[in-house]
Amino acid sequence: QQTVTGRITDPNNEPLIGASVLIPGTNAGTVTNFDGDFELTVPSLNDTLLVTYVGYETLREPINGRTEVMFLLREGALDLNAVTVTALGIEREAKALGYAVQEIDGEQLDRVKDPNLINNLAGKLAGVRVTGGGSGIGSSSRIVIRGESSLSGDNQPLFVVNGVPINNDNGNNGGGNGNMAADYGNSAADINPDDIETITVLKGANATALYGSRAANGVVLITTKSGAGKRGIGASFSSNTTFERPLRIPEYQNSYGQGAGGQFAFGDGFGAGTNDNIDESWGPAFAGNPLIVQHNSPTSSGLRAGDFAVRPRTEDGQFADEATALPWTAAPGNIEDFFETGYTTINTVALYGGDEQRNFRLSYSNTANEGILPNTDLSRNNLTLDVGQNFLDQKLRVRANANYINSSSDNRPNNSYGTENVMYLWVWFGRQIQMNSLRDYWQPGQENIQQFNYNYNWHDNPYFTMYENTNAFDENRLFGNVNATYDFTDELQLMVRYGLDTYDELRTGRRAWSTQRFPRGQYREDNIFFQERNADFLLTYAPQIGETFTATISAGGNQMTQERRFRRTSANELAVPGVYSFNNAAIPLVNNQFNSRRRINSLYATANLGFRNFLYLDLSARNDWSSTLPAANNSYFYPSASLSAVLSEVIDFPAAVSFAKLRAGYGQVGADTDPYRLLGYFQFSSNTYGGQLLGTEDNLLANANLKPERLNTLEFGADLRFLRGRLGLDLTWYNNVSRDQILQVPVSQSSGYGARYFNAGEIESKGVELLLNGEPVSRGNFDWRVNLNFTRARSTVNELAPGIESYQLSSNYLTVLARPGERMGDVYGTGFVLIDTETNERVTVDDVADIKDTYAHLYDANGFPVRDPNLRRLGNYNPDFQLGLNNDFRIGNVDFGFLWDWSQGGVIMSRTLLIGGTSGMMAETAEYDRETTDFIGGTTRVTGVSELDRNGVVATGDGTYVPNTTALSARDFYWSHFNRDNETVGMYDATFLKLREARIGYNLPREWVSGIGAQRIRLSLIGRNLLLFTENPHFDPEVFSYGGGGIVPGVEDMATPSSRSFGFNLNVVF
Amino acid sequence: IEQASPDLILPKILYEVGNELTSSLAWGTGNTLAQLVASNNFTGTDRYLLGSYGGTWNLLYRNARDAQNVIALGERLNNPNYQAAGLLLRAFCMQFLTEMYGDVPFSEALAGKTEGNFQPAYTPQREIYVQLLADYERAADLFDPTVGLNGDILHDGDIPRWIEFANALRLRTMMRLEDKWDEVGLSAADLQSFVSEANHMDELEDSALLPYLPVGANRWPQHTGRVGGFDEKRMSVTVEGVLKELNDPRLGILFRPVDNPDSDEYVGVPNGLSEDAASNYNGGALNQSRLGTRFREEPDAVDMVFIHYPEVQFLLAEAAEKGYIAGDAEAFYLEGIRSTMAYYGTEATDEYLSQEGVAYTDDRDENLRLIARQKWLSLFMVGLEAWFDYRRTGMPELTPGPDATLDHIPLRIQYPDEEQVLNTANYEAAVTRQGADMIGTPTWLLGE
Structure with missing residues (x-):
């Protein structure tokens, strides 16, 4: 073995940090350090070095016996040999892939950062649709790849971090038992965007087949940063601060106030005045500003008119004091005034380093957010450690990666239609109400007992809602994996890996006395436990059989075990107001519980065959055994195949064509179902009748004959690059057919049951994806790059099931x-x-x-x-x-950019x-x-x-x-x-058309930076969702609603407004 | 199903059905359609914008299924009382459905699990009633006082009262079918022999009702609900007229004087006004009588009534007055009034009973009007029974409001929207047989 050293720079002689240098077909590889230097142990000085760097030309250079090799990489040049991460974390040359893969590097993600990494993908990927949640920062975002293929599932992709799946549950299950739902965020949002090296999106079944059942809707592969390839110790710091305001709030009228028939006068807010029981705005006109008693009118007793509980009364129960009439004026900005300027700061420090034998990266990140709704927040702390160590002369490589996350909030807003959501209040909120008049939300001397409001027979004071009726959560999560790779020979390698994702979450809900839904208050706790364990191995055989043919054959297995536990306890009345403890329950506690376990065992194999750097064939096969299917049908097999032909290797195209590849792929994925769908059961109501337990048969009829679902994908694509890579076009056409879906089908309740499970349906999804990259200008000091992605996806229902003409997917008034x-x-x-x-x-x-x-x-x-x-x-x-x-x-040194999303x-x-x-x-x-x-x-x-x-x-x-x-x-x-x-x-x-991201950055000159010991300092101003053009004047159409415990797309239902944010970003690399 | 025990399912059916009948149907619909109350906000029901009550349909079929489970478990345990109670409750649910909608899935219903039938055909209403009468009779026969009934939150294992419950429902159903006796093979003689041979409720305490409880989740929902929802319901002009005419003590129990401090009057609101007209009526809510304190301030004053003793008395009074059965119609009638008053903790004074408008007369038609009117008052908060009964008797006289969408009182409820989608062919067959799926279409029972 020999050692080669060298340096990689750009044409300006600036070192390229983190460029990769490797010997193709071997495990020898490294990355340049901060000075652009590398040192690589190579099997022989006759090998060829492959040098790659994102966004730069790729070079292949035979070593030819040298021990020191200098490289100069041209920016933006053709990158034919880029390596990309594919299923199971296998790195492959992109040109060998027979399916569409789109990769986003970490820098693209966090230039204009949103704390939810899914939102950072919006507008950047072809074939991917991202929809933001309706509860402000910290809410769940939805991502759908290549349209909706499932009638029953959530259609969301599998998230995989460093080769191991992690949970991305949508945390919108806070409702029920008298409470409305709140959105606690989707679990993948726990990942710190700063820790991400790349995100690769696998779209079709032929790309995801090795992930099996759970990848039927695509895979989002996340590779986190590591210390690999670093020499010595480095550090970085980034700080991101943004300020948020509502992007769009509804247009209200400002001519008439509360009341009916043009009449209104406040009495007690219950109906004792003139139409003060009416919460609608059909009251007196503001014109002329007549004098009218209002809820905040001062009274002769020194109280407010709305302090009904404490105002003095006569013997016959009437108020003994006098309320003063106030001018009846519009409060045009009252609702906008309720919103605060939210802020989000994300600070990350990372320390990394290593040498030939070992490397590490340790990072800590803190995210702090205050929402645009008062007293809502989100806090997150991420601690990430990644270590690698080589043993036995680099034959054994061990890597461990652990992410600890604590996320919490003191209050998540409720969503959808009802009194626990302040957004509900606004459609009923009298146009005369000055928001300030409600800030002091207790009646004097009635703290914790009786709220003060403008209306008592329907509504809660919005400040009371936000400050007293809170939905907190605190989650501790650990995910990561340990893996070891051992080279038996140059041709045979074994990888074993164990991954864990586990979290414990405690949600606490408080409702004060005098709340409309809980007149005597409430205290509630939800305990949520999730754990998934994956153990897998992969044996890879890559025979060296010459230049003409290449082959890599792998075989592996995986065991996935998932456990969920949910326990809810509610005290729906409190004996002492303001004391939130189960010991203070005035009535018996109400409990709900749900536990489940599932397991999938899998075996799979894959073969990647290449011919003359021109033709590549991938084959894969997988068999799953799932615990959630009946014993007779719980084993299912599915194959995939894809072909890639690099035409430019064999055809002499005109000089302008630098690269041309065609690809074709076919894949199948099988899928299981959720637990408890095979056998019927009886269950208890959460309430009793005076202590008598109440039982009922489950209204969902189980099915002991379910079989696995099937998804078939056919995909064709082309990757064309022109003018040495200055123009690139990637085109994909696909056709997915999903069959035998396991549906929870509603049936006529007259059958005795409301729904039943069975296999049915055929959904066909077709789509076109187009990616266009261009570099119109690239001359020394001035670069202009354009990146365009286009998606058209359509899914149609080919059949449901015999006798079923229509299947309700969701409903919130509007029926899907x-x-x-x-x-x-x-x-x-x-x-x-x-x-x-x-x-x-x-x-x-x-x-x-x-x-x-x-x-x-x-x-x-x-x-x-x-x-x-x-x-x-x-x-x-x-x-x-x-x-x-x-x-x-x-x-x-200045760069700026705009991302438009249409x-x-x-x-x-x-x-x-x-x-x-x-x-x-x-x-x-x-x-x-x-x-x-x-x-x-x-x-x-x-x-x-x-x-x-x-x-x-x-x-x-x-x-x-x-x-x-x-x-x-x-x-x-x-x-x-x-x-x-x-x-x-x-x-x-x-x-809609949105200016999704805008940014302007400045890289401090190198000489200033090195003066303080840093390598790079970058400052930028950033904005998200700055402009919105859409037909309706009332809301951002890019929201979804909740109904029946699930997401209902296509409906705006009192969502918290999306926000427009401005801020700045500082990045320092030492 | 082997592991489930019927003593957990039986009380669930009673509570869930009773609560639906009362907090949802009586409160939201029954009192309104019978013009016992009127709304001054959200006046859709008053205007006969009724919707299709899919939730009620589902709840009743779900509980009919659970009642069927109780029957099956009773058979397995060889306990005739579970079988009988299950039979009775299944028939109760099914009867409620046919009363609301007309033809409904019945003979083929509830067989999703056993026979895989997820699209049961609708049974003609006539056939349904024939079977219901048989079910009530069989239930009454099956009950065995020597055997226990656990989980009985209704009568605490008092089997004779269950028998009376079954017989009361049978009596109600026989009278409901009065105009169709020849079509279902009944006659006055059948009624006479049933009345004289079977056991019937003979005191208020025999009523089949489940109380709301003072604490926790079993409280009367309006006690803890938003007061705005409670305050929407006001005394109707129709009931105001009757109660004032009779100087009825229930006026101050069922309703309160207007909130306007300058007045202690009771003022009703007409049914069937538009939103704007209703809330502005008589100068607004301040001058419209709210429902009595027992319906809001007390957690447990309201009962979930399946069928009560006064109704049985009024049914007997009517049957006797019409000469179907022997007996003193006036005595039944007076007992009906007295027991209703007693139910409300007040008393029917001699003065009340002897006044014109209450006192029995020599005129049969007038007496039938008196019976119907007192029965109507006694059915306040009893499911949809006041409306069901009105459709048969046409009494008391009720007139749709000015903004009503129909020129007569509705005759049925539209089938749930889901049936159009989930049971299309059978739904269409039923509509073809019965007539357009509209609230003005008479069902077999109400047809010529």
């Missing part, structure tokens, strides 16, 4: 139905009865697209529109296409519009003077709501129709037109 022959993501809802004015016939439409201009809405004799309860298709929530466009510029098409229903329309809150309800306008349905139009821009007719009784002429009051008019049951009215086009 799968129907044979139709698209996945089609949404259905109801609207008004339609009359074809040309034929005088009542028409039933199955699709809003069928509604003609000649159709009119039917009104009844009283002037109210008549609702048609038949479902009609209102559109599809999936976009027609998505396009991400990133531009990076560099001028000397999502075209799709629909979304706004519950805010529908409900805020009935309450008189939305701007749309004050288009006309409420007192002088004749509100005639079909004649008076509601602009901005296309469904309400339609003629109205009434039946004459003889089969003909005449225009509606009956006028309604403003309230009756808007109440009957905006209506939460008329989903049609709430529909908006979900198309």
